[in-house]
Amino acid sequence: MGSELPAAAPPQPKRSTAAAAVARRRIGRELWQFWLDPPPYCRPGPSPVKDHFHWEVVIDGPAATPYAGGVFPVDVWFPYDYPFRPPKLFFKTKVYHPNIDGKGRMALDIFQDNWSPALTINKLLLCFVSVLFDPLLDRPTNRCIAKQYKHEYEAYEEKARAWTQKHSSTPIVSHYPPYAVIGSTPPAVPHFPATAARRKAAASSASGSVSSSRIPLLMKDESIWRRTMKFFQG
Amino acid sequence: MKFAKKYEKYMKGMDEELPGVGLKRLKKLLKKCRSDLQSHENDGSSAGRCPGHCSVCDGSFFPSLLNEMSAVIGCFNEKAKKLLELHLASGFKKYTMWFTSKGHKSHGALIQQGKDLVTYAIINAVAMRKILKKYDKIHYSKQGQEFKAQAQSLHIEILQSPWLCELMAFYMNLRRSKKNNGAMELFGDCSLVFDDDKPTISCNLFDSMRVDISLTCSICLDTVFDPVALSCGHIYCYLCSCSAASVTIVDGLKSAERKSKCPLCRQAGVFPNAVHLDELNMLLSYSCPEYWEKRIQMERVERVRLAKEHWESQCRAFLGM
Numbered sequence: 279m280g281s282e283l284p285a286a287a288p289p290q291p292k293r294s295t296a297a298a299a300v301a302r303r304r305i306g307r308e309l310w311q312f313w314l315d316p317p318p319y320c321r322p323g324p325s326p327v328k329d330h331f332h333w334e335v336v337i338d339g340p341a342a343t344p345y346a347g348g349v350f351p352v353d354v355w356f357p358y359d360y361p362f363r364p365p366k367l368f369f370k371t372k373v374y375h376p377n378i379d380g381k382g383r384m385a386l387d388i389f390q391d392n393w394s395p396a397l398t399i400n401k402l403l404l405c406f407v408s409v410l411f412d413p414l415l416d417r418p419t420n421r422c423i424a425k426q427y428k429h430e431y432e433a434y435e436e437k438a439r440a441w442t443q444k445h446s447s448t449p450i451v452s453h454y455p456p457y458a459v460i461g462s463t464p465p466a467v468p469h470f471p472a473t474a475a476r477r478k479a480a481a482s483s484a485s486g487s488v489s490s491s492r493i494p495l496l497m498k499d500e501s502i503w504r505r506t507m508k509f510f511q512g
Numbered sequence: 513m514k515f516a517k518k519y520e521k522y523m524k525g526m527d528e529e530l531p532g533v534g535l536k537r538l539k540k541l542l543k544k545c546r547s548d549l550q551s552h553e554n555d556g557s558s559a560g561r562c563p564g565h566c567s568v569c570d571g572s573f574f575p576s577l578l579n580e581m582s583a584v585i586g587c588f589n590e591k592a593k594k595l596l597e598l599h600l601a602s603g604f605k606k607y608t609m610w611f612t613s614k615g616h617k618s619h620g621a622l623i624q625q626g627k628d629l630v631t632y633a634i635i636n637a638v639a640m641r642k643i644l645k646k647y648d649k650i651h652y653s654k655q656g657q658e659f660k661a662q663a664q665s666l667h668i669e670i671l672q673s674p675w676l677c678e679l680m681a682f683y684m685n686l687r688r689s690k691k692n693n694g695a696m697e698l699f700g701d702c703s704l705v706f707d708d709d710k711p712t713i714s715c716n717l718f719d720s721m722r723v724d725i726s727l728t729c730s731i732c733l734d735t736v737f738d739p740v741a742l743s744c745g746h747i748y749c750y751l752c753s754c755s756a757a758s759v760t761i762v763d764g765l766k767s768a769e770r771k772s773k774c775p776l777c778r779q780a781g782v783f784p785n786a787v788h789l790d791e792l793n794m795l796l797s798y799s800c801p802e803y804w805e806k807r808i809q810m811e812r813v814e815r816v817r818l819a820k821e822h823w824e825s826q827c828r829a830f831l832g833m
Contacts, residue, residue, distance in 0.1 A: 395730075396730040
């Protein structure tokens with residue numbers, strides 16, 4: 279049902295095997311961290327990660343926003359000289375949001391001048407969720423939606439909810455890889471109870487229900503997302 | 513015992529006179545400010561705390577504290593450098609240094625000197641923190657925060673000093689070679705802890721201060737290998753820092769541009785004065801030998817490749833290709 283945008287791979291520079299090996303090692307660690315402890319409202323995509331440089335991630339629409347109940351698949355493309363160049367993240371479905379353009383890109387300064395090799399995919403996804411919570415109206419990608427958000431919030435909310443229902447309501451079951459799959463990551467601790475529980479939840483949701491990786495935050499915790507943006511801009 | 517008395521006792525008990533923070537004098541300044549404030553309150557001219565800009569404090573308190581902090585960090589860095597040079601030197605240089613440093617220092621004396629320097633650094637850091645806390649109690653101005661930021665940008669924050677981490681590693685290395693115990697053992701006040709496969713150097717002092725230095729490179733997300741500390745105090749692998757500064761390993765970090773920023777704190781101009789942490793490198797190589805061997809193999813391949821690339825580009829430039 280979800281009308282998906284064409285997921286064309288962004289052009290990559292000429293591949294240097296040694297440089298790519300460094301990137302692969304770092305991405306492997308991030309994949310491990312993401313699998314063990316994903317950011318709130320984020321979880322792995324439906325298909326297994328075959329290529330370290332291309333992942334699928336699912337963002338569950340945050341509670342207390344017009345995107346609540348939506349399931350937003352995100353494509354993550356890593357350059358071969360990662361982490362010295364930022365990854366590219368695309369929403370695969372249409373999202374009605376002031377900071378997301380027609381191609382599913384979210385224009386943030388941390389993807390351009392403010393990129394730092396110390397930023398990880400977990401931090402970027404946290405940033406994405408925080409912008410879904412609290413749009414950055416000082417630098418919108420879509421001016422019309424930003425204007426509507428400022429002056430006719432009810433209309434914006436209604437339309438965003440309708441788009442979420444139309445394009446992003448298809449349930450997606452996360453694929454948690456078996457224990458020994460992640461090749462280039464650090465050795466595992468004997469057992470991870472949280473991960474085991476998540477895997478069980480993902481496996482049992484054969485009915486197609488969405489298995490969110492975290493309990494949704496309460497309304498009073500909304501300020502977390504505002505603070506997150508300050509952290510990224512500071 | 514109050515900290516001011518403890519601090520004074522410690523500074524007096526030292527063998528040689530080292531620069532410190534004039535806690536008593538600075539406290540007197542703040543007391544004077546407080547009494548001025550109370551007299552103003554009695555007049556009914558102002559209520560609450562000291563005003564935003566106070567000539568008594570801002571005119572003499574901050575400049576003198578800044579000078580004292582600079583003197584402390586300067587002395588600490590110099591002494592640490594000398595001690596570590598003495599330990600790391602080899603061959604003829606080592607004998608010359610032993611000879612010129614008055615009399616032979618025994619193994620135990622070196623350990624003690626390292627420990628004393630770490631203690632000196634941390635107790636002065638506590639003193640600075642306490643006096644600034646006292647300032648913040650009296651004033652509600654932003655001057656205290658601005659001063660802290662200024663101290664960080666001038667690299668006179670003692671806990672930021674790369675030599676502190678290096679000294680802790682030096683102290684642990686000497687204890688290890690003396691006792692021949694495992695690397696996970698608690699070395700007096702300093703210890704190397706592996707928490708969730710993430711190594712950290714911890715140091716406790718006076719029950720009021722605990723220094724934790726993470727040894728995970730935030731670029732490769734691995735334990736630091738051939739570590740360097742930038743002048744902002746953040747630690748990275750040498751290869752990672754070269755890549756972050758966009759310089760080749762042949763040119764080194766000295767050739768990094770002034771506008772290159774630290775990946776963690778985004779402070780500019782921190783690469784050229786980076787310090788190679790040789791003691792820390794030794795400590796980690798003893799602590800996790802299997803990891804170290806594996807990492808050496810990978811680094812060797814990578815460094816050869818980078819050096820080859822560099823010289824090829826140099827040859828092309830020379831031949832005008």
